[in-house]
Structure formats: structure tokens, C-alpha cells
Amino acid sequence: MKCFQPDCIPMSFRSMLLVIVAGLAMPHFLSSAEGQTSTAEQPTSNSTEEPTLIPRSILFGNPQRANARVSPNGKWLSFLAPVDGILNVWVAPIDDLEKAKPVTKDKVRDIRGHYWAYTGDHIIYTQDKAGDENWHIYVTDVATGETKDLTPLDNIHAQVQDVSQKFPNEILVGLNDRIPQLHDIYRVDILTGDRELIQQNEGMAAYVTDDDFDVRFAFNYTPEGGTVLMKPKQAGETGEGAEWENFIETGPEDAMNTGPAGFDKSGNVLYLQDSRKRDTGALFAINLETGDKKLVAEDPRADVGSMIVHPTEKTIQAVSFNYTRDEWKILDESIRADLEYLESVEDGEVLITSRTLDDKLWTVAFLLDDGPIKFYLYDRPNKKASFLFSSRDDLDQYKLAKMHTPVIKSRDGLNLVSYLTLPVGSDPDGDGVPDKPLPLVLDVHGGPWARDEWGFNSTHQWLADRGYAVLSVNYRGSTGFGKNFTNAANGEWSRKMHDDLIDSVNWAVDEGIAQRDKIAIMGGSYGGYATLVGLTYTPDVFACGVDIVGPSSLVTLLQNIPPYWVPFMPVMKVRVGDVETEEGQAELLERSPLTRVDKIARPLLIGQGANDPRVTQLEADQIVGAMKIKHIPVTYVLYPDEGHGFAGEQNRMSFNAVTEAFLAEHLGGEVEPVGDDFEGSSIHVPVGADEVTGVAEALSKDRLEMPPKEEKAAE
Structure with missing residues (x-):
């Protein structure tokens, strides 16, 4: 209860x-x-x-x-x-x-x-x-x-x-x-x-x-x-x-x-x-x-x-x-x-x-x-x-998938409470292992001071219905598991926090749940950062990644906070790093995906809200710009009327339509056509629309460009 x-x-x-x-x-x-x-x-x-x-x-x-x-x-x-x-x-x-x-x-x-x-x-x-x-x-x-x-x-x-x-x-x-x-x-x-x-x-x-x-x-x-x-x-x-x-x-x-x-x-x-x-x-x-x-x-x-x-x-x-x-x-x-x-x-x-x-x-x-x-x-x-x-x-007319609750051991012995959903019919005996390995989506929660929980999860049901195993992991730093688990993440962005995700991927492969060459990483906010880390620090592990409002540089993230975050910044110094000194900035940059853009070798989809006060549009713009300079393909989806996540129904629908087509191209799952899912949405795809089948064709020319600044301020 x-x-x-x-x-x-x-x-x-x-x-x-x-x-x-x-x-x-x-x-x-x-x-x-x-x-x-x-x-x-x-x-x-x-x-x-x-x-x-x-x-x-x-x-x-x-x-x-x-x-x-x-x-x-x-x-x-x-x-x-x-x-x-x-x-x-x-x-x-x-x-x-x-x-x-x-x-x-x-x-x-x-x-x-x-x-x-x-x-x-x-x-x-x-x-x-x-x-x-x-x-x-x-x-x-x-x-x-x-x-x-x-x-x-x-x-x-x-x-x-x-x-x-x-x-x-x-x-x-x-x-x-x-x-x-x-x-x-x-x-x-x-x-x-x-x-x-x-x-x-x-x-x-x-x-x-x-x-x-x-x-x-x-x-x-x-x-x-x-x-x-x-x-x-x-x-x-x-x-x-x-x-x-x-x-x-x-x-x-x-x-x-x-x-x-x-x-x-x-x-x-x-x-x-x-x-x-x-x-x-x-x-x-x-x-x-x-x-x-x-x-x-x-x-x-x-x-x-x-x-x-x-x-x-x-x-x-x-x-x-x-x-x-x-x-x-x-x-x-x-x-x-x-x-x-x-x-x-x-x-x-x-x-x-x-x-x-x-x-x-x-x-x-x-x-x-x-x-x-x-x-x-x-x-x-x-x-x-x-x-x-x-x-x-x-x-009511659909048979939905059950959610399993495996506890995965990290390489240094931590218990990672996780949630796994498998496609209906893929696990006849209900033991949480499909009858054959499946493409897998690693869905990483935001925060990082939050947690995944058991219960109905639209993303899990959607991806499982398309033929994927879906795994969410409470990596170190997730809250609710005691202070030792939370504190184990101090200074570990892109390090041991990411190791936990890799350990979970390896567990899924070893258990016969996931296909080694068909694993995607996706998530929002910190989960978006984890996606960028996955593609820059471990570029051979994931077949593709979906980053939603994720920071690309820990320096610019901490330099562009909302004013009411100021009292909390001493905690950010302990948990993330010190942005106020040259040494601290250098260390933060060393853990920032933006500094390792040239390592990206797998397809990347980025979604961003133009009005996001926590992870500003700069975070998406700068990594997309760096990838363009290095001629690395990327698809960039921008919403002028959204902030930290996509609250508008039609905006959610449009981004998920793009994501579904993107994942299908690289993991091989089933696809529902875009249909009218772009209608009523403020979606713009200024970069890489032709990288995802059907996206460029479904958008007018003005939606394939950056939205004008005055549009960003409008509802």
C-alpha cells in the first residue's frame, strides 16, 4: 500500500x-x-x-x-x-x-x-x-x-x-x-x-x-x-x-x-x-x-x-x-x-x-x-x-507483461534492485528468462537521487510489446536503499555508477536474457547522461542510445542551474564535483561525454525541451554541434514548448514515434507507423531527420529547422 x-x-x-x-x-x-x-x-x-x-x-x-x-x-x-x-x-x-x-x-x-x-x-x-x-x-x-x-x-x-x-x-x-x-x-x-x-x-x-x-x-x-x-x-x-x-x-x-x-x-x-x-x-x-x-x-x-x-x-x-x-x-x-x-x-x-x-x-x-x-x-x-x-x-483488450524483480550483484558486491519486463509469450515458465535471448533496452532512471519501482510502466509495456526485453536498474546513488548505497555514488558519475549499468548488461547476457549485439541504452535527465556516457565511455557495448534531456557536460550543467538550486550546491559539490575551481572543472570535464564525442560509434537520438531550466538546451546543442563538426550522425528532436521532459500528450506521442522507429532500425523490433502522431505536436528535428525512417517525410520543411526564438517563448 x-x-x-x-x-x-x-x-x-x-x-x-x-x-x-x-x-x-x-x-x-x-x-x-x-x-x-x-x-x-x-x-x-x-x-x-x-x-x-x-x-x-x-x-x-x-x-x-x-x-x-x-x-x-x-x-x-x-x-x-x-x-x-x-x-x-x-x-x-x-x-x-x-x-x-x-x-x-x-x-x-x-x-x-x-x-x-x-x-x-x-x-x-x-x-x-x-x-x-x-x-x-x-x-x-x-x-x-x-x-x-x-x-x-x-x-x-x-x-x-x-x-x-x-x-x-x-x-x-x-x-x-x-x-x-x-x-x-x-x-x-x-x-x-x-x-x-x-x-x-x-x-x-x-x-x-x-x-x-x-x-x-x-x-x-x-x-x-x-x-x-x-x-x-x-x-x-x-x-x-x-x-x-x-x-x-x-x-x-x-x-x-x-x-x-x-x-x-x-x-x-x-x-x-x-x-x-x-x-x-x-x-x-x-x-x-x-x-x-x-x-x-x-x-x-x-x-x-x-x-x-x-x-x-x-x-x-x-x-x-x-x-x-x-x-x-x-x-x-x-x-x-x-x-x-x-x-x-x-x-x-x-x-x-x-x-x-x-x-x-x-x-x-x-x-x-x-x-x-x-x-x-x-x-x-x-x-x-x-x-x-x-x-x-x-x-483491457490487451494482454500485458508481468514485471520481474531481479537483484543483480555489482562487481564490487552491491545489490542492485532491478526490474525486468519480457515480451508476452517469450517466457513460458515465468522464471524471468525468455526461451531465447532477446534484444534488450536498458532504461535508466533520472535523478540520480530517485529510484525505479515495481508497477505499471508504460515504457516497459511498450518496448516489451515491440519484442524487447526491458531492464531498469537501481544503480548506486539511487535512493531508498540506505546511506551506504547512496554515498557509494559520490564522485562516481561515468565511473562506478556506469559500471553498475554495464554489470547489469553483462548479467542479462549471461542469464540468456539479452543478445550481446542488440542492446540499447536510453533514459531521461541523469538517464540521458548515462546514455551519452554509454556511447562515449563504452562505445562497443550498446547498439544505439536514446538521450532525453541529458547533460553532456557536467561543467555547463552546474554553471547553469536554476537560481533556487543555489542552496543545494554544496551537496552537488560532494556528490558530483567542484565546478568552482580549475582543478574541479578539469575533473568534471574528464567525466563529461562532451569531451569524448569522437568515441561515439553507434547511432544516437537526442530529445530536448527548449525551456528546460535544469538541463538547458545548451547541453543538447553543444554535443550535437560537436558531432556535426566531426561528421558523426545524430538525430536531434527539439520541442520549443517543453521543459525537463515532454509533458504535452502530442509531444510525448511524437517523440515516442521517432524512438520506436529508431530502435527498430538498430534492434529489429516491431514498429507501429507514425500515422498522425506528429499532428498537434511542436516537434522540430533540425538535425538528422533522415537518419530515422519516415521522420523527414512526415515533417514540413520548417520543422526540419531550429525553431525561431520567439516560438520558444510561446505556449
């Missing part, structure tokens, strides 16, 4: 993790999964004769419905669904889904997530423009359909700091309008838009607030790459000129596995993930009045993951640990019967997505590896789950 409620982890710490420690992770969009129904109300099956290929439009198109949420007062059910092809928020009376209607009116860019304000009548969501990550916070009145921008400022990166049932008409918002590197904390009235400054940021990476909207702690990174959690010397004095003293300090070895995880109802107990004097990050409770520290939950293999928290009592009811799969430790016996019942509803992992304040209604999603997400409304007093909808009914 997993919990994605706003009250699972307080918004303050969640924002801190997502904004500061996001690193080069690709933004996940919407995944889906499906299971078999049992004791709950069952959906009607509409399966038909199994077609040959699963269309890309089904695997990568916007879901039909997703993100079910119940309002805190139990009046409304909300979800995401398309309006004229763009995902918007829909709302229905809790007892009549047929009366659902859209309440937001975004016509350009999908809304990718939302949650309820504690008024019970307002939806809150964030949105940027063309992938620039200048996030604004919006609120929609579900009765009137009026949407208000709560942060109507230019060139800002707004984040929700905290929400509280004690103040239903207000939220805390972090804004970097005064100093781009720092977020001040404002109290914002969601009805009027009025805001009041409650904490001017005087150099902190983040603040930790509580349900009373009081600033309790300040959080910062040390020059050595560690962290420090500070409390005011005088209780309650946190304003301008306030003095802070260290409360919890970590060295760089514990920086990514230790941090605050919220308060109890009284505000006198701080929950803390802590890896100090141990490997994995366990959950502790610290009594702030007495200083007593109590272990709440731990696992020797994995850091503490999600938490299920009571909506008003703030008691932690269950904690998850994810090694190969999510495993839950129940702390509150009052929910054991609920979780056991829900486990009987579908044969999949349970995600609690929202709860009413009276705790009588939950929305629950069921996640499988071989089907879409199924959403249910759970009546807790009556222990009854009623089916709401699937994210994609049109997947």
Missing part, C-alpha cells in the same frame, strides 16, 4: 524534498495499473480479440480518468480527465459520478495533479508555462468554476508550503519573488488572494511549519554538503533578525537520508527520518519538551517510505518500506481490518489517495504491473469498496 494524501507527510517537508533534492529526476506523469476484482463491486469487462500491437496512443496518451480525490467534507469527488484533449479537474457529487463536470479550464497544458483545500469546496493545483517550471498556484471554486492565480507574479517559482484543517481558507506559500534563490513564506487567503509575509528568508534552504502555521525549524545545507535543522533560540521568535541554534546536524554521509517528517497533533513530537549511527533511514519520534527519542519503524534493507497518517489526529498509522516491492508495517491496529479488506479487493498494491476529515470515506487506487490503475471509493464504516473507474478502459 502507498499513501499519496497531502497529510501523509507535511507539505513543508514534501516541498523541501521535491524542490531542493529533486536533482535531475525526470518528472513522473501519470502511471496506471490494473488487477482482478473480488469482493468489491466489479467493473464490466469489455475485452475483445487481442490485437497485434498495443497502440502508442493507449500507452502514452492522457488517461481517460485519474487522480480520484474525495473532498474533506465528503461532498465531492474530483478527478483528472481530458477536456478537448487537455487534462483538467472534474468534480461530481460524491453519490453521483454521472454528474461530473470540469471545473478548471486549462486549454494549453495538462493539469498533472490536484488536491482539495480544507474548505471542501476549492481545488488547488500548480501549473507552469511551456515547461519553464515557473510554477504558479491556482485555486478553483467548484461551485462557480472561477479559478484564481494565488501567485500572480512574473518569473517566480511558487510552492505550497503547508495546508491545515485549522485554517481552511488559507494556505502557506513559498515565493522567491524577492530573491530568486530563496523562498519567503506567505500566508495566503485562497478566497481573496490576499497574502501576508510570515517568514522572510534570510538564507535558508527551507522552513518547517506546523498545523498552526507557525515556523518551527529552519533547514539548510552546510558548506561541507551536510544538513542542519535549526530552531529559534527564543521559542516563537522566527522573524527578521531572529537567532537560530542548531538542533540536528548531519554530515554529508547522512544528508539524503535524514530529515523532518512532520509533527503529532500536539506539535510537541517531531517525526524524523534518521540514518545517523545506522545505514537505512528509520522513523523516530522526538519529544521536543523532554528530548526523548523513540524508534517508530525500521527496516535493514530500505529507508522509511510513505506514511499513512490520520487526517485529524495526526497519528502515524502505517509506514512503508520499499526494497523490491512495498511492504507495510502497521502501527495503529484500528486500520488493520481496513487494510486487510482492501487487500482482498484487487490483486495489487493499495494506494490511499485521500480521506475525509471524519475518516468515513477514502479514495483508493489499486496498482498492478500489468494493467491500468483502478480507483475505488471506500466506505469505511460499512467496509465496502465501490468501483469508480479505471485510468484506461481501452487497455
Whole structure:
């Protein structure tokens, strides 16, 4: 089971993790999964004769419905669904889904997530423009359909700091309008838009607030790459000129596995993930009045993951640990019967997505590896789950592949938790080894401070359906496996981190899974960097590579960061390298694919968003330019209205159409024709369109050139 409620982890710490420690992770969009129904109300099956290929439009198109949420007062059910092809928020009376209607009116860019304000009548969501990550916070009145921008400022990166049932008409918002590197904390009235400054940021990476909207702690990174959690010397004095003293300090070895995880109802107990004097990050409770520290939950293999928290009592009811799969430790016996019942509803992992304040209604999603997400409304007093909808009914007619969870040994003895998907029918006995070796795609996750997980994966299903084995590896540096595993990646970009990938490829060949001469490497963000490393540092291993928004030079990557990354840069110095000295730059260049372009001997496809603030267009432009100078073929796909990844449905469709044709040419898999997948997309292929069959023919002349600069700034 997993919990994605706003009250699972307080918004303050969640924002801190997502904004500061996001690193080069690709933004996940919407995944889906499906299971078999049992004791709950069952959906009607509409399966038909199994077609040959699963269309890309089904695997990568916007879901039909997703993100079910119940309002805190139990009046409304909300979800995401398309309006004229763009995902918007829909709302229905809790007892009549047929009366659902859209309440937001975004016509350009999908809304990718939302949650309820504690008024019970307002939806809150964030949105940027063309992938620039200048996030604004919006609120929609579900009765009137009026949407208000709560942060109507230019060139800002707004984040929700905290929400509280004690103040239903207000939220805390972090804004970097005064100093781009720092977020001040404002109290914002969601009805009027009025805001009041409650904490001017005087150099902190983040603040930790509580349900009373009081600033309790300040959080910062040390020059050595560690962290420090500070409390005011005088209780309650946190304003301008306030003095802070260290409360919890970590060295760089514990920086990514230790941090605050919220308060109890009284505000006198701080929950803390802590890896100090141990490997994995366990959950502790610290009594702030007495200083007593109590272990709440731990696992020797994995850091503490999600938490299920009571909506008003703030008691932690269950904690998850994810090694190969999510495993839950129940702390509150009052929910054991609920979780056991829900486990009987579908044969999949349970995600609690929202709860009413009276705790009588939950929305629950069921996640499988071989089907879409199924959403249910759970009546807790009556222990009854009623089916709401699937994210994609049109997947029902296809037989999807199962995901295996091998743990691969690296050459120096680390356990690399991995995920393998094989084409349906290629593994008759289900042991994770096909009856004959297959072409393989190594799909590398971004971050690198992120991880791959078990569950429905559109990319895995797509590539397996085309005849490939697909392998995703949690290489060293991936998070969730303890600090020793994370720290093993320090300074190892293009070195031991890449060795882990090569070891995994060799494992797949030795096990009879992969054909040695037909292995591709692909990935986004850090995964894109890994692709470029694969083709420049180990040029004979991979038959081809697909780089999506990956950095080509570690020097220019670190020299062109978003301003709000500045507080995090001491950590980057420890984990990646020192860009501020000549010696450091030389060492970073030595580990940069751009310096080894002449080693590229296999076909390369590059995808880039022109507005990417994390891995700027420069990273793609400079390696493509270097390859052109050396007359090395490359195909360059550029989107003027995208950022760090391809959020637009038609842009995703077009890039995957190019990728599918590219992989088929070099690995020999099946291909769905491009068809109309370029229509409605902003795709430009200024270099190498003729290197991929059918691409140049499908594009007009202007799309075979660099987009004009004014187009980049437009939606």
C-alpha cells in the first residue's frame, strides 16, 4: 500500500524534498495499473480479440480518468480527465459520478495533479508555462468554476508550503519573488488572494511549519554538503533578525537520508527520518519538551517510505518500506481490518489517495504491473469498496507483461534492485528468462537521487510489446536503499555508477536474457547522461542510445542551474564535483561525454525541451554541434514548448514515434507507423531527420529547422 494524501507527510517537508533534492529526476506523469476484482463491486469487462500491437496512443496518451480525490467534507469527488484533449479537474457529487463536470479550464497544458483545500469546496493545483517550471498556484471554486492565480507574479517559482484543517481558507506559500534563490513564506487567503509575509528568508534552504502555521525549524545545507535543522533560540521568535541554534546536524554521509517528517497533533513530537549511527533511514519520534527519542519503524534493507497518517489526529498509522516491492508495517491496529479488506479487493498494491476529515470515506487506487490503475471509493464504516473507474478502459483488450524483480550483484558486491519486463509469450515458465535471448533496452532512471519501482510502466509495456526485453536498474546513488548505497555514488558519475549499468548488461547476457549485439541504452535527465556516457565511455557495448534531456557536460550543467538550486550546491559539490575551481572543472570535464564525442560509434537520438531550466538546451546543442563538426550522425528532436521532459500528450506521442522507429532500425523490433502522431505536436528535428525512417517525410520543411526564438517563448 502507498499513501499519496497531502497529510501523509507535511507539505513543508514534501516541498523541501521535491524542490531542493529533486536533482535531475525526470518528472513522473501519470502511471496506471490494473488487477482482478473480488469482493468489491466489479467493473464490466469489455475485452475483445487481442490485437497485434498495443497502440502508442493507449500507452502514452492522457488517461481517460485519474487522480480520484474525495473532498474533506465528503461532498465531492474530483478527478483528472481530458477536456478537448487537455487534462483538467472534474468534480461530481460524491453519490453521483454521472454528474461530473470540469471545473478548471486549462486549454494549453495538462493539469498533472490536484488536491482539495480544507474548505471542501476549492481545488488547488500548480501549473507552469511551456515547461519553464515557473510554477504558479491556482485555486478553483467548484461551485462557480472561477479559478484564481494565488501567485500572480512574473518569473517566480511558487510552492505550497503547508495546508491545515485549522485554517481552511488559507494556505502557506513559498515565493522567491524577492530573491530568486530563496523562498519567503506567505500566508495566503485562497478566497481573496490576499497574502501576508510570515517568514522572510534570510538564507535558508527551507522552513518547517506546523498545523498552526507557525515556523518551527529552519533547514539548510552546510558548506561541507551536510544538513542542519535549526530552531529559534527564543521559542516563537522566527522573524527578521531572529537567532537560530542548531538542533540536528548531519554530515554529508547522512544528508539524503535524514530529515523532518512532520509533527503529532500536539506539535510537541517531531517525526524524523534518521540514518545517523545506522545505514537505512528509520522513523523516530522526538519529544521536543523532554528530548526523548523513540524508534517508530525500521527496516535493514530500505529507508522509511510513505506514511499513512490520520487526517485529524495526526497519528502515524502505517509506514512503508520499499526494497523490491512495498511492504507495510502497521502501527495503529484500528486500520488493520481496513487494510486487510482492501487487500482482498484487487490483486495489487493499495494506494490511499485521500480521506475525509471524519475518516468515513477514502479514495483508493489499486496498482498492478500489468494493467491500468483502478480507483475505488471506500466506505469505511460499512467496509465496502465501490468501483469508480479505471485510468484506461481501452487497455483491457490487451494482454500485458508481468514485471520481474531481479537483484543483480555489482562487481564490487552491491545489490542492485532491478526490474525486468519480457515480451508476452517469450517466457513460458515465468522464471524471468525468455526461451531465447532477446534484444534488450536498458532504461535508466533520472535523478540520480530517485529510484525505479515495481508497477505499471508504460515504457516497459511498450518496448516489451515491440519484442524487447526491458531492464531498469537501481544503480548506486539511487535512493531508498540506505546511506551506504547512496554515498557509494559520490564522485562516481561515468565511473562506478556506469559500471553498475554495464554489470547489469553483462548479467542479462549471461542469464540468456539479452543478445550481446542488440542492446540499447536510453533514459531521461541523469538517464540521458548515462546514455551519452554509454556511447562515449563504452562505445562497443550498446547498439544505439536514446538521450532525453541529458547533460553532456557536467561543467555547463552546474554553471547553469536554476537560481533556487543555489542552496543545494554544496551537496552537488560532494556528490558530483567542484565546478568552482580549475582543478574541479578539469575533473568534471574528464567525466563529461562532451569531451569524448569522437568515441561515439553507434547511432544516437537526442530529445530536448527548449525551456528546460535544469538541463538547458545548451547541453543538447553543444554535443550535437560537436558531432556535426566531426561528421558523426545524430538525430536531434527539439520541442520549443517543453521543459525537463515532454509533458504535452502530442509531444510525448511524437517523440515516442521517432524512438520506436529508431530502435527498430538498430534492434529489429516491431514498429507501429507514425500515422498522425506528429499532428498537434511542436516537434522540430533540425538535425538528422533522415537518419530515422519516415521522420523527414512526415515533417514540413520548417520543422526540419531550429525553431525561431520567439516560438520558444510561446505556449
